[in-house]
Amino acid sequence: MPVDPLTDEQREIRELVRVLARERIAPRAHEIDKSAEFPWDVVELFRENDLFGIMYDEEYGGIGGSSLMTLVTIEELSKVCATSGLIIAVQELGSLGIKLAGTDEQRQRFLPRLASGEWLAAYALTEPGSGSDSAAMRTTASRDGDTYALNGGKRFITNAGVAHIYVVFAKTDADAGHGGTSAFVVEADAPGFSVGRIEPKMGIKGSTTGEIFFDDCRVPADNLLGEEGDGFRIAMRILDRSRPGIGAQGLGIAQGATDYALEYAKSRETMGKAIAQHQLIGAMLADMETKCEAARGLLYKVGQLIDEGGEGQELTKLSAMAKLYCSDVAMEVTTDAVQVLGGYGYIQEYPVERMMRDAKITQIYEGTNQIQRLVIAREMVKENRAFLLAGVG
Numbered sequence: 001m002p003v004d005p006l007t008d009e010q011r012e013i014r015e016l017v018r019v020l021a022r023e024r025i026a027p028r029a030h031e032i033d034k035s036a037e038f039p040w041d042v043v044e045l046f047r048e049n050d051l052f053g054i055m056y057d058e059e060y061g062g063i064g065g066s067s068l069m070t071l072v073t074i075e076e077l078s079k080v081c082a083t084s085g086l087i088i089a090v091q092e093l094g095s096l097g098i099k100l101a102g103t104d105e106q107r108q109r110f111l112p113r114l115a116s117g118e119w120l121a122a123y124a125l126t127e128p129g130s131g132s133d134s135a136a137m138r139t140t141a142s143r144d145g146d147t148y149a150l151n152g153g154k155r156f157i158t159n160a161g162v163a164h165i166y167v168v169f170a171k172t173d174a175d176a177g178h179g180g181t182s183a184f185v186v187e188a189d190a191p192g193f194s195v196g197r198i199e200p201k202m203g204i205k206g207s208t209t210g211e212i213f214f215d216d217c218r219v220p221a222d223n224l225l226g227e228e229g230d231g232f233r234i235a236m237r238i239l240d241r242s243r244p245g246i247g248a249q250g251l252g253i254a255q256g257a258t259d260y261a262l263e264y265a266k267s268r269e270t271m272g273k274a275i276a277q278h279q280l281i282g283a284m285l286a287d288m289e290t291k292c293e294a295a296r297g298l299l300y301k302v303g304q305l306i307d308e309g310g311e312g313q314e315l316t317k318l319s320a321m322a323k324l325y326c327s328d329v330a331m332e333v334t335t336d337a338v339q340v341l342g343g344y345g346y347i348q349e350y351p352v353e354r355m356m357r358d359a360k361i362t363q364i365y366e367g368t369n370q371i372q373r374l375v376i377a378r379e380m381v382k383e384n385r386a387f388l389l390a391g392v393g
């Protein structure tokens with residue numbers, strides 16, 4: 001048995017998620033991909049089994065609020081359906097701003113309905129001219145009495161059109177760079193809010209990715225998170241805690257592809273024996289499994305760090321590393337899984353074809369892997385390791 005850091009209670013929750021994934025979600029995964037329709041039945045299944053509750057403290061109606069357990073849940077679901085894993089990952093992404101920067105009143109107002117799954121959440125940072133370069137954001141928010149008026153638009157927003165609340169970043173001071181950004185909770189029924197085009201995509205097809213617009217959109221001043229100007233800092237604190245969720249999605253896809261390729265390789269025969277017995281296939285399977293296990297070690301370490309209250313440079317670096325490594329493993333391993341299946345791997349009837357398409361996005365969203373490498377290198381340069389070199393001639 002692999003060593004894992006879960007408590008007995010957490011293992012029980014993982015077992016419940018595994019059973020739901022295997023028995024209820026796996027049989028739906030192909031259809032979700034084919035229809036490209038948001039799977040409300042999966043949301044209902046999560047509601048009935050309290051899976052949203054895993055991300056929230058008991059005082060808000062959740063069952064604990066453990067980051068490690070959230071990662072395990074996303075991983076288990078993504079083994080069979082990356083779209084379903086993403087529903088949990090984005091609920092956390094859209095909730096973190098309220099958890100980290102919300103007042104007691106804001107937490108009481110929003111978190112219980114997110115914990116039950118009655119409401120879905122979204123996180124809206126990206127704009128047409130502002131992806132990796134978040135400082136180039138153009139959406140504005142200006143105070144007008146008891147409200148803010150938001151103007152502009154966001155692009156590529158996961159859960160567009162299905163979310164009830166959007167945590168939106170906008171400029172309250174256009175000349176102040178990052179320090180001029182503020183964060184708001186925008187409710188889907190706010191006057192002046194609308195949803196635009198939903199994008200057709202390569203993978204995670206059941207998830208909606210779309211434009212949202214603010215046309216003099218009126219948001220109560222009570223929905224400002226933190227103070228005016230805190231927005232960029234909030235966005236980055238969120239990403240430190242949400243990027244591992246994308247790592248978990250990548251790891252789940254990779255492990256699901258490895259498991260499928262292994263079973264296939266045990267039963268497919270060529271030249272008188274199972275292909276798993278051919279050394280070149282065996283070596284591929286060994287590399288796939290090793291990468292998954294290494295990725296899991298890194299991922300669970302960051303989950304534990306968050307649960308222990310980790311902050312700052314250590315968290316920023318480890319979180320970027322987990323997202324980077326797990327998503328690169330997802331792409332490598334799913335590509336190899338297709339290879340193990342030969343021609344069948346390229347055919348839509350076999351799930352590794354979908355898994356390879358789903359894996360790609362994990363290298364792109366919540367900061368591309370180029371950006372993760374920049375973040376890791378930046379944190380490394382800040383570290384002082386000179387003492388380690390003492391005496392090295």
Ligand SMILES: Cc1cc2nc3c(=O)[nH]c(=O)nc-3n(C[C@H](O)[C@H](O)[C@H](O)COP(=O)(O)OP(=O)(O)OC[C@H]3O[C@@H](n4cnc5c(N)ncnc54)[C@H](O)[C@@H]3O)c2cc1C
Pocket residue numbers: 122123124125126130131132133155156157158159201209361364365366367368369370371374
């Ligand atoms: C399916 C999907 C779902 C998404 N969901 C959300 C969401 O819910 N909320 C949200 O806010 N956003 C979301 N995004 C947006 C996503 O986070 C951005 O697409 C991503 O951060 C990259 O931004 P960009 O597309 O503008 O690419 P660009 O920033 O234009 O980058 C283009 C290329 O240049 C590279 N690059 C850019 N700058 C540098 C640099 N300084 N050094 C080296 N290389 C660099 C990038 O790595 C990339 O390869 C989603 C995107 C997709 C496709």
